Amino acid sequence: MSRRRLLPLVGLVALVLTAGCAGFFGSQPVSDEQLDEDPPSPYVWDNEVNAHITITENARFQAVYRLDRTRMELFRRDGFGGRNAIPVSAVRYRYPNGTVITGTELVARGGAINRSRERVSVRLPADAPDDGGGRLAFTSSSTPKRFSLPTFVNGSYAVVLPPNRRVEMFPFGKVSPRGYEVTPADDRRVIRWDSVESDSVSVQFYLQRDLLIFGGAAVGLGIVGAVGALYYKRRIDALREQREELGLDVDTDDEFRDDPPPGMG
Structure with a gap:
């Protein structure tokens, strides 16, 4: 191929990499509309666990994580060992003193929330404590009758099921890892772990x-x-x-005797 014909091809590849497909390899900020969207219900800030997850009836969930670092990556694992970014909206950060800011305010204070094909990267505001501190909350999508997510933080967990859902009857209900406790809370069930050190938490439930x-x-x-x-x-x-x-019911004792066929004996 001549140099003259090669130049347009190189230019096209460069244009693709720097334009529409750049997000496939790089990352882009999450939109302000998504960051500041109102959560389906108020976040449960005042809880005693490191991760508090409320599953809603429309296959979504609200998560509140107690942080011990200034960065966090949000993703799901696929069936081939890779990672896929999870959609996030209604992002909120609460400082240790109780002040709550929106996702756009987090970015304005020196933080960042960017999405690539593999993950959503969150960097806390510049004025957040050096050890992370505070709590990060967001809303995302789930799967009907099944919740599964990597353990972004270690320690105690609580997963609140939608109303009238249960996990007690196997195989319709499955919970991983083991060592959990199920407690009633009005018409809901709350699954609690004192300490989770596995790679993921998974709950399959039923009506x-x-x-x-x-x-x-x-x-x-x-x-x-x-x-x-x-x-x-x-x-x-x-x-x-x-x-x-019809007289078709004949004695079959002679029919299946061991003698050879006629002419073969």
Whole structure:
């Protein structure tokens, strides 16, 4: 390929890397609208755990993390060992003295919230304590009837299920890691760990009516199976009687004797 033909190709590649596809390899600030969006419900700032997660009914969750550092990366692991950034909105930071600021105020005070393909990087404000301190809260998306997220901080955890959800009945309910305790809170269940040191926390839950639906379906299938078995048994009996009436029901003792076929003995 001549140099004259190569130059436009090089220019096109450079344009792609510096323009529309740059976000694939680099990072971009999260929009102000997302950062300052109102959370679905007030964040639970006053809690005694290092990570407090409230799962809502519309497959979203609200997380409040107690920080011991000035930076944090938010992501999910895919099935191939890689990472994917999670969508974040309604970002809030609360200083140790109780002052709460929005995501745009966090950025204006020297912090940063940037998103790449692999992660959302959060840097606390310049006036945050050197050891992090305070709490970081955000809202993100989840999966219906299942919550799973890496453990961004170690220590105590609490996961609040949506109303009328349960985890007690296996295999519809599963919780990882072990060592948890489930306590009622009105129409909700709260799953607590005194200390989480695993790579992730995962909760699969169900609606109470799901068990009734499944039980009804199981009973229905059992009835259908029993009726089907009875039907085929009656058909077999009817065919046997029909063979007997037509004289087709012959003695088969000689038919299957061990003697060789005629002419082969």
